[in-house]
Amino acid sequence: MADRPHDFASDIPATGAWQHGDAVGHRQFLTIADDRPFVLELGGSLRAVEIAYETWGELDESASNAVLVCHALTGDSHAAGELSRAHKADGWWNDFVGPGLAIDTDRYFVVCANVLGGCQGTTGPASVDPATGKPYGSSFPVVTIRDMVRTQARLADHLGIDVWNHVVGGSMGGMQVIEWAIMYPDRLRSFTALASTLAASAQQLAWSALGRRSLALDPKWRGGEYYEAEAGDGPHAGLAAARAVAQVTYRSDEVFQKRFGRESLDSLDGFGLWGRFQVESYLDHHGQKLARRFDANSYLVLNRAMDLHDVGRGRNGVDNAVKRVRVPSLVVSVSSDMLYQPWQQQQMAEALESSGQSVQYEMVESPQGHDGFLLESAAIGPMIAKFIADTNA
Amino acid sequence: MADRPHDFASDIPATGAWQHGDAVGHRQFLTIADDRPFVLELGGSLRAVEIAYETWGELDESASNAVLVCHALTGDSHAAGELSRAHKADGWWNDFVGPGLAIDTDRYFVVCANVLGGCQGTTGPASVDPATGKPYGSSFPVVTIRDMVRTQARLADHLGIDVWNHVVGGSMGGMQVIEWAIMYPDRLRSFTALASTLAASAQQLAWSALGRRSLALDPKWRGGEYYEAEAGDGPHAGLAAARAVAQVTYRSDEVFQKRFGRESLDSLDGFGLWGRFQVESYLDHHGQKLARRFDANSYLVLNRAMDLHDVGRGRNGVDNAVKRVRVPSLVVSVSSDMLYQPWQQQQMAEALESSGQSVQYEMVESPQGHDGFLLESAAIGPMIAKFIADTNA
Numbered sequence: 001m002a003d004r005p006h007d008f009a010s011d012i013p014a015t016g017a018w019q020h021g022d023a024v025g026h027r028q029f030l031t032i033a034d035d036r037p038f039v040l041e042l043g044g045s046l047r048a049v050e051i052a053y054e055t056w057g058e059l060d061e062s063a064s065n066a067v068l069v070c071h072a073l074t075g076d077s078h079a080a081g082e083l084s085r086a087h088k089a090d091g092w093w094n095d096f097v098g099p100g101l102a103i104d105t106d107r108y109f110v111v112c113a114n115v116l117g118g119c120q121g122t123t124g125p126a127s128v129d130p131a132t133g134k135p136y137g138s139s140f141p142v143v144t145i146r147d148m149v150r151t152q153a154r155l156a157d158h159l160g161i162d163v164w165n166h167v168v169g170g171s172m173g174g175m176q177v178i179e180w181a182i183m184y185p186d187r188l189r190s191f192t193a194l195a196s197t198l199a200a201s202a203q204q205l206a207w208s209a210l211g212r213r214s215l216a217l218d219p220k221w222r223g224g225e226y227y228e229a230e231a232g233d234g235p236h237a238g239l240a241a242a243r244a245v246a247q248v249t250y251r252s253d254e255v256f257q258k259r260f261g262r263e264s265l266d267s268l269d270g271f272g273l274w275g276r277f278q279v280e281s282y283l284d285h286h287g288q289k290l291a292r293r294f295d296a297n298s299y300l301v302l303n304r305a306m307d308l309h310d311v312g313r314g315r316n317g318v319d320n321a322v323k324r325v326r327v328p329s330l331v332v333s334v335s336s337d338m339l340y341q342p343w344q345q346q347q348m349a350e351a352l353e354s355s356g357q358s359v360q361y362e363m364v365e366s367p368q369g370h371d372g373f374l375l376e377s378a379a380i381g382p383m384i385a386k387f388i389a390d391t392n393a
Numbered sequence: 394m395a396d397r398p399h400d401f402a403s404d405i406p407a408t409g410a411w412q413h414g415d416a417v418g419h420r421q422f423l424t425i426a427d428d429r430p431f432v433l434e435l436g437g438s439l440r441a442v443e444i445a446y447e448t449w450g451e452l453d454e455s456a457s458n459a460v461l462v463c464h465a466l467t468g469d470s471h472a473a474g475e476l477s478r479a480h481k482a483d484g485w486w487n488d489f490v491g492p493g494l495a496i497d498t499d500r501y502f503v504v505c506a507n508v509l510g511g512c513q514g515t516t517g518p519a520s521v522d523p524a525t526g527k528p529y530g531s532s533f534p535v536v537t538i539r540d541m542v543r544t545q546a547r548l549a550d551h552l553g554i555d556v557w558n559h560v561v562g563g564s565m566g567g568m569q570v571i572e573w574a575i576m577y578p579d580r581l582r583s584f585t586a587l588a589s590t591l592a593a594s595a596q597q598l599a600w601s602a603l604g605r606r607s608l609a610l611d612p613k614w615r616g617g618e619y620y621e622a623e624a625g626d627g628p629h630a631g632l633a634a635a636r637a638v639a640q641v642t643y644r645s646d647e648v649f650q651k652r653f654g655r656e657s658l659d660s661l662d663g664f665g666l667w668g669r670f671q672v673e674s675y676l677d678h679h680g681q682k683l684a685r686r687f688d689a690n691s692y693l694v695l696n697r698a699m700d701l702h703d704v705g706r707g708r709n710g711v712d713n714a715v716k717r718v719r720v721p722s723l724v725v726s727v728s729s730d731m732l733y734q735p736w737q738q739q740q741m742a743e744a745l746e747s748s749g750q751s752v753q754y755e756m757v758e759s760p761q762g763h764d765g766f767l768l769e770s771a772a773i774g775p776m777i778a779k780f781i782a783d784t785n786a
Contacts, residue, residue, distance in 0.1 A: 003531075004616065005609045043663050138396075142664060202649035202672045206641045209673045210603070212666075213634050216398045217610040223397065241606050245638070248599045253734055256595035262703060270436050271535060273605075273697055279595045280602045304666050310655060338731070341646055 003272035005237075006284050008291065014226050014234030016088065017119035017126035017295040018052070025086025027052045027077060027121050032154050042308070044141025047130050051155050052121020053077050053113035056097065057105035059159070066161045067103055067388075068152065068188075069093065069112040070169030070176035073246070073302055074294055076120035079112040080105070088293035095377035102381035103388075108165065113155055115148040115176070117301040122151075125297030126227065138224030140301060145175045145309045149183055152176070156187065163187050166388050170194030170332075170373035171340060172302065175309045178348065182311055185326045190391040192330040192384055194373040195337055197344035198318045198351060199310035207249055207339065208303045211242035215296055224297050235296040240287020242299060247286050249339040252369035322351040328358040330387040332380060334372030335365045360387060396665035398630075399677050401684065407619050407627030409481065410512035410519035410688040411445070418479025420445045420470060420514050425547050435701070437534025440523050444548050445514020446470050446506035449490065450498035452552070459554040460496055460781075461545065461581075462486065462505040463562030463569035466639070466695055467687055469513035472505040473498070481686035488770035495774035496781075501558065506548055508541045508569070510694040515544075518690030519620065531617030533694060538565070538702045542572045549580065556580050559781050563587035563725075563766035564733060565695065568702045571741065575704055578719045583784040585723040585777055587766040588730055590737040591711045591744060592703035600642055600732065601696045604635035608689055617690050628689040633680020635692060640679050642732040645762035715744040721751040723780040725773060727765030728758045753780060 018027075030051045032038055037045040054077040059066060069079045071092065080091035080098050097103040103110055114122035117140070125140035156164065167188045169177045174196020181191050197204070215221060218238025226234050248256075260279040264271070276284070312318035331349040333342035342363060349361040364379045366372045373380065411420075423444045425431055430438040447470040452459060462472045464485065473484035473491055490496040496503055507515035510533070518533035549557065560581045562570045567589020574584050590597070608614060611631025619627050641649075653672040657664070669677070705711035724742040726735035735756060742754040757772045759765045766773065 005606060042661065138666075142666060199655060201646060202653040202655065202670075203641065203646040205653075205655070205670045206637075206649060206672050206676060209670075209676060210607075210634070210637050210641065213398060213630075213637065214603075214607040214610060217607060217630060217634055219612045237606075237610060241603070241610055244599070244603050244606065248596065248603065253594060253596040256599060260595040260598075262592060262595065262598070268435065268701070268706065271701065273531075273535060273693055277595075277598045277602075277700065279599050283599060283602060300666055307670065308661070308664065313661065 003274050005274050006276065008236045008240065008288050010232035012234065012236050012288070012291050013231050014229040015119070015126050015295040016291060016293040017124065017298065018121045019126070023084070023086035025084055026054045026081055027086070028054065029121065030155055030158050032151060040141055041144045041146050042142050046123060046141065049116065049123045049151060050121070050127070051113050051151055053111060053155060054079070056080060056110040057108050059109040059161070063160050063162065064165060065108050066159070066164050067108045067110045068164045068167045069097060069103065069110060070167065070173035071112060071115065072169070072171040072173045073306065074290060075173070076118060077112045077114045078120070079110070092374065096381055096384070102385040103168065104385070111155070111159065113152055115302065116151045117143045117148070117298060117305060119295035119298035124295065125224070125301055126295040135227040137227060137297060140297065142308070143301060143305050145179050145305055146183060148305070149176050149179045153184060153187070163189060165189050165392065166191065168192040168384065171196055171370065172306050175306065178311055181325045181327065181329065182321050185324050188327055190328045190388065192332065192387060193345070193348065194332045194380065195334055195340045195345070195370055196348070197309070197340055198322070198348050199312060200307055201344065204339065205307050207245060208307050211245040212300050212303055214241035214245065215239055215300060221296060226296070236288065236291040239291050239294065239296045239299060240284065243287045243290045244283040247283055250370045252336040252338065252367050254336065254367040255369060319351050319354070323355040325352060325355060325357050328391055330360045330362065330383065332373070332383065333363045334368060334370065334376065335363055336367050337370045337372060339370040396667050398667050399669065401629045401633065401681050403625035405627065405629050405681070405684050406624050407622040408512070408519050408688045409684060409686040410517065410691065411514045412519070416477070416479035418477055419447045419474055420479070421447065422514065423548055423551050425544060433534055434537045434539050435535050439516060439534065442509065442516045442544060443514070443520070444506050444544055446504060446548055447472070449473060449503040450501050452502040452554070456553050456555065457558060458501050459552070459557050460501045460503045461557045461560045462490060462496065462503060463560065463566035464505060464508065465562070465564035465566045466699065467683060468566070469511060470505045470507045471513070485767065489774055489777070495778040496561065497778070504548070504552065506545055508695065509544045510536045510541070510691060510698060512688035512691035517688065518617070518694055519688040528620040530620060530690060533690065535701070536694060536698050538568045538572050538698055539576060541698070542569050542576055545569070546577060546580070556582060558582050558785065559584065561585040561777065564589055564763065565699050568699065571704055574718045574720065574722065575714050578717050581720055583721045583781065585725065585780060586738070586741065587725045587773065588727055588733045588738070588763055589741070590702070590733055591715070591741050592705060593700055594737065597732065598700050600638060601700050604638040605693050605696055607634035607638065608632055608693060614689060619689070629681065629684040632684050632687065632689045632692060633677065636680045636683045637676040640676055643763045645729040645731065645760050647729065647760040648762060712744050712747070716748040718745060718748060718750050721784055723753045723755065723776065725766070725776065726756045727761065727763065727769065728756055729760050730763045730765065732763040
């Protein structure tokens with residue numbers, strides 16, 4: 001075995017983005033095109049925006065049972081459902097969204113849309129720019145969480161939903177949730193923000209930078225213009241490196257130690273510079289998996305959107321911004337979350353409370369780290385179900 | 394300003410390694426050449442090993458006042474002293490080593506050697522391989538902490554030091570310290586291990602992998618053969634990326650938040666994908682600084698040595714290994730250390746105690762993170778001074 005960094009599979013396409021012509025699966029589409037461009041918060045614009053979304057359950061006659069689920073960085077509209085040719089991963093919140101589950105699709109009309117800048121059907125860097133007929137690549141503008149939320153409001157209009165019964169999400173999803181409550185205070189009845197924050201912290205900016213810089217170091221990223229590269233010649237190693245940074249911060253020391261310890265794939269006799277411990281092989285495996293279903297430029301754009309998340313921007317600070325909220329909320333921390341640390345959700349809960357709203361704050365004791373918001377369904381599911389039921393009582 | 398990743402200065406040489414012909418400064422040298430090669434723990438060998446070291450104070454007549462200071466990943470023999478043409482950074486432990494300080498050079502003969510695999514005078518990947526007349530580069534063998542310690546034992550022989558009065562170090566330095574106590578239990582009277590561990594944890598392996606992979610993604614790394622590259626064309630961006638991973642794990646969320654918050658260098662209006670928040674600029678600054686004084690291959694080799702650190706290897710586990718220790722020790726944690734978490738030093742202290750040795754365990758309450766072992770001189774200095782004095786009483 002050559003003593004050099006791990007090679008990724010040679011059959012991975014240059015981008016894992018969904019593209020027109022690919023199997024549609026459970027996706028539906030809404031085009032926000034109009035006669036004028038979609039103007040973005042920080043100054044750019046997009047001539048046409050397409051939103052890919054999925055729905056579960058039935059909207060009732062008064063359109064009062066709609067729940068919006070907002071996805072995190074590498075999620076997409078496929079909150080629930082099977083893996084298939086059209087959906088390259090199982091529903092990312094399968095334990096939460098479904099008949100009889102916390103977000104009960106027998107009772108609620110559940111909507112999840114791929115975010116602006118994403119790569120699973122909604123307009124993003126891998127989409128074709130109508131002005132050039134080619135993928136946007138590096139010319140894709142910077143988008144913000146607020147831009148994402150504005151596209152979701154257009155989707156709500158389209159679906160005939162004036163007021164969401166509930167808006168829920170974790171991590172980057174929670175950023176959208178809190179912006180929903182601030183931007184459209186009359187368009188939701190309650191919300192849940194899991195493992196999220198009012199503003200990205202300095203350390204979160206740093207983690208993001210590490211991932212983005214690693215990705216950009218990969219010569220196969222080509223400054224963002226890699227869409228015509230052959231399979232195996234895309235920026236997979238760079239995307240995997242960025243994913244690895246995230247993957248470590250998503251979990252905890254305790255979980256890694258129990259799961260991997262110091263086990264190695266190769267014998268330590270003659271172990272090389274690039275011999276792999278099991279934890280390294282785990283990170284490579286996840287990096288490769290992501291490269292098959294994600295787009296490197298999308299990864300950069302969405303990380304930047306998270307960097308820019310600050311509900312106080314242009315609103316005289318976070319405390320002032322939060323005063324716009326008019327509905328009850330559930331705010332959840334995971335005790336071992338090193339990425340979105342509990343102080344951030346506590347700050348969110350305190351800000352909401354001091355602006356006069358009813359807030360339920362919950363700390364989930366778990367070693368799972370940030371990923372706890374995906375994994376701790378037994379603890380978090382019932383909290384959400386009860387909270388929604390209570391606010392509807 | 395171009396919207397692309399930050400460029401590094403164009404005058405940085407391909408390697409920051411010290412090379413023969415450069416100003417010697419305070420360095421002294423010992424050649425471990427002999428008639429046979431220096432055989433390494435994991436199977437490789439080196440035909441000649443040169444050790445660069447520095448000393449402060451005077452060795453007393455009975456050679457009983459010698460203190461060995463072991464440096465961490467990016468340290469070198471310059472534990473104390475000024476920055477100069479010969480020493481590209483101030484002494485890394487200037488607040489601890491000097492007349493009247495914790496490691497009192499008026500009383501002790503203090504020695505610090507650049508580790509094997511390092512780049513400030515001791516044989517490492519940037520050194521010339523006598524077999525080829527060219528730098529080792531990627532052919533430099535994997536070295537371990539035990540190999541480093543064996544070279545230090547040769548240095549002790551050379552200096553006429555049978556028994557160190559004290560051996561002290563933090564982080565990778567602490568790894569050497571604990572190996573000293575296990576490998577040469579009769580050659581030290583006491584030791585201090587700061588912010589260190591008996592074995593690298595799974596999360597530490599992961600952090601190391603992130604840094605090493607990022608570095609290797611830089612095409613200017615050239616598989617390790619970059620020594621003939623022009624200034625500005627070495628693997629600086631890769632080394633800076635690896636350093637950035639470390640830099641975040643060396644500090645704490647609290648310190649970053651207080652120091653940088655969400656301040657940005659550029660206006661957020663029109664902020665690009667590569668616009669920089671202050672924390673990003675800080676990481677770039679430190680990356681560039683390191684590139685001027687360090688060698689990228691050394692960075693890889695030393696990280697690998699830390700990955701391989703496990704005092705239990707070949708000794709029936711860590712608890713059994715620790716039974717070889719015969720002297721009292723001081724073990725120190727920094728409360729906010731996210732890289733070498735306090736449980737690791739507690740485990741070390743407990744293992745030492747259950748093997749029947751006298752152990753003083755101290756937790757330093759500090760927000761400084763792992764770097765606390767360098768920065769918290771006011772708290773840690775007196776602990777060490779008193780501990781050494783007590784064991785000499």
